[in-house]
Amino acid sequence: MYTQALNSSDGDDRGVEDVARASQFQARIDADERIEPNDWMPAAYRKTLTRQISQHAHSEIVGMLPEGNWITRAPSLRRKAALLAKVQDECGHGLYLYAAAETLGTSREELVDAMLSGKAKYSSIFNYPTLTWADIGTIGWLVDGAAIMNQIPLCRCSYGPYARAMIRVCKEESFHQRQGFEIMVTLCRGTAEQKAMAQNALDRWWWPVLMMFGPPDQASQHSDTSTKWKIKRFSNDELRQKFIDATVPQAEFLGLTIPDPGMKQNANGNWEHSPIDWDEFKQVLAGNGPCNRDRLAARRKAHEEGAWVREAAMAYAEKRRSRQLAQAAE
Amino acid sequence: MATPNVPLWEVFIRSRNGLAHKHVGSLHAADSTLALQAARDIYTRRGEGLSIWVVPSNAITASDPSEKGMMFEPAESKIYRHPTFYDVPDEVGHM
Numbered sequence: 065m066y067t068q069a070l071n072s073s074d075g076d077d078r079g080v081e082d083v084a085r086a087s088q089f090q091a092r093i094d095a096d097e098r099i100e101p102n103d104w105m106p107a108a109y110r111k112t113l114t115r116q117i118s119q120h121a122h123s124e125i126v127g128m129l130p131e132g133n134w135i136t137r138a139p140s141l142r143r144k145a146a147l148l149a150k151v152q153d154e155c156g157h158g159l160y161l162y163a164a165a166e167t168l169g170t171s172r173e174e175l176v177d178a179m180l181s182g183k184a185k186y187s188s189i190f191n192y193p194t195l196t197w198a199d200i201g202t203i204g205w206l207v208d209g210a211a212i213m214n215q216i217p218l219c220r221c222s223y224g225p226y227a228r229a230m231i232r233v234c235k236e237e238s239f240h241q242r243q244g245f246e247i248m249v250t251l252c253r254g255t256a257e258q259k260a261m262a263q264n265a266l267d268r269w270w271w272p273v274l275m276m277f278g279p280p281d282q283a284s285q286h287s288d289t290s291t292k293w294k295i296k297r298f299s300n301d302e303l304r305q306k307f308i309d310a311t312v313p314q315a316e317f318l319g320l321t322i323p324d325p326g327m328k329q330n331a332n333g334n335w336e337h338s339p340i341d342w343d344e345f346k347q348v349l350a351g352n353g354p355c356n357r358d359r360l361a362a363r364r365k366a367h368e369e370g371a372w373v374r375e376a377a378m379a380y381a382e383k384r385r386s387r388q389l390a391q392a393a394e
Numbered sequence: 395m396a397t398p399n400v401p402l403w404e405v406f407i408r409s410r411n412g413l414a415h416k417h418v419g420s421l422h423a424a425d426s427t428l429a430l431q432a433a434r435d436i437y438t439r440r441g442e443g444l445s446i447w448v449v450p451s452n453a454i455t456a457s458d459p460s461e462k463g464m465m466f467e468p469a470e471s472k473i474y475r476h477p478t479f480y481d482v483p484d485e486v487g488h489m
Contacts, residue, residue, distance in 0.1 A: 100459060102456075152439065153439070156435075156439065159421065159436050160419060160436070166402075171399060172422060173399060228419075377400075377423075377424035377425070380424065380425070381424040381425035381428075384425065
């Protein structure tokens with residue numbers, strides 16, 4: 065069972081580290097065993113995973129906003145139905161991930177509040193605007209493509225509930241990428257104006273998508289322990305390289321130009337990119353991206369305006385429960 | 395912003411006739427009706443199920459993983475419960 069109800073009383077490993085238990089724990093990780101919610105784990109492992117899984121969940125939920133922007137303006141009923149289904153999937157992914165994060169002992173209410181107050185982060189990519197329909201194609205093709213690269217190794221992550229959630233997510237994510245690429249193919253085979261729109265979207269999204277893999281390996285603050293704990297199986301730069309190598313031929317197929325004139329293929333066949341503007345990444349993370357305030361304001365509004373529904377549902381459940389108790393007593 | 399903790403439910407889905415319900419995850423809902431509807435929306439968007447059970451998480455009694463050694467020891471030591479423990483002469487053929 066992976067429930068917060070069963071975990072809440074387990075407070076003995078939160079502050080005090082126990083050397084013997086820590087080495088037993090590492091031995092289990094080294095033997096590729098899965099760690100389950102009620103198992104002993106170092107406080108730092110719990111904290112790292114709570115941070116990572118909840119940020120991942122927030123990203124899925126905030127990620128509904130840029131795409132939701134185009135549901136009512138999709139160019140056909142087919143596109144509209146697909147986009148609606150995709151945005152529903154993102155919501156579902158957020159919920160699987162919140163459930164996985166909760167097994168570590170923090171309630172969903174606390175996790176959501178940390179996001180709404182701006183304390184918890186979400187993926188920086190969702191702070192960019194979706195200006196045209198081609199952005200929806202580009203997000204599916206590249207943003208979901210990059211997410212898949214990141215998420216497939218997480219299916220083997222040492223923490224059982226996270227790994228299981230990622231297996232479900234990855235199965236569904238493949239539809240997202242294919243629907244995005246289909247939009248791009250259609251635009252690129254369309255009029256010159258449609259193709260220009262596709263190129264313009266690629267120009268704006270390419271660099272932010274490369275930043276999704278996180279800071280370069282020398283600068284990443286979480287990588288070492290995450291690798292030791294088998295939360296992370298590949299480095300940021302390795303995944304970024306894999307993504308670029310997979311994407312270059314796809315862009316070629318579309319007849320689009322990747323907005324990096326300095327990019328060249330090395331002797332190993334890998335595509336080397338020009339330097340990434342990490343100042344832009346830091347600025348967006350710090351809250352100064354084009355849409356940070358919009359995104360948080362939209363989440364807060366939805367949360368506040370939904371409060372009466374949550375309260376009414378709880379009040380109704382309570383009323384029914386007390387009626388049943390009264391009837392039973394008669 | 396303080397929302398009361400909404401109860402937690404464990405979700406079990408039977409994927410095809412003949413297979414048992416299997417645990418697929420958990421969700422929050424105010425009551426069992428809402429829990430069933432949420433389970434349908436979260437866990438069966440692609441026809442994964444023919445039947446859903448939702449069970450309040452706090453109604454589940456679980457074994458203690460830290461005592462799994464003692465708990466499952468009786469099964470570990472009884473190899474004579476497996477068919478391969480017994481020798482059957484080759485000439486008898488498949489049994």
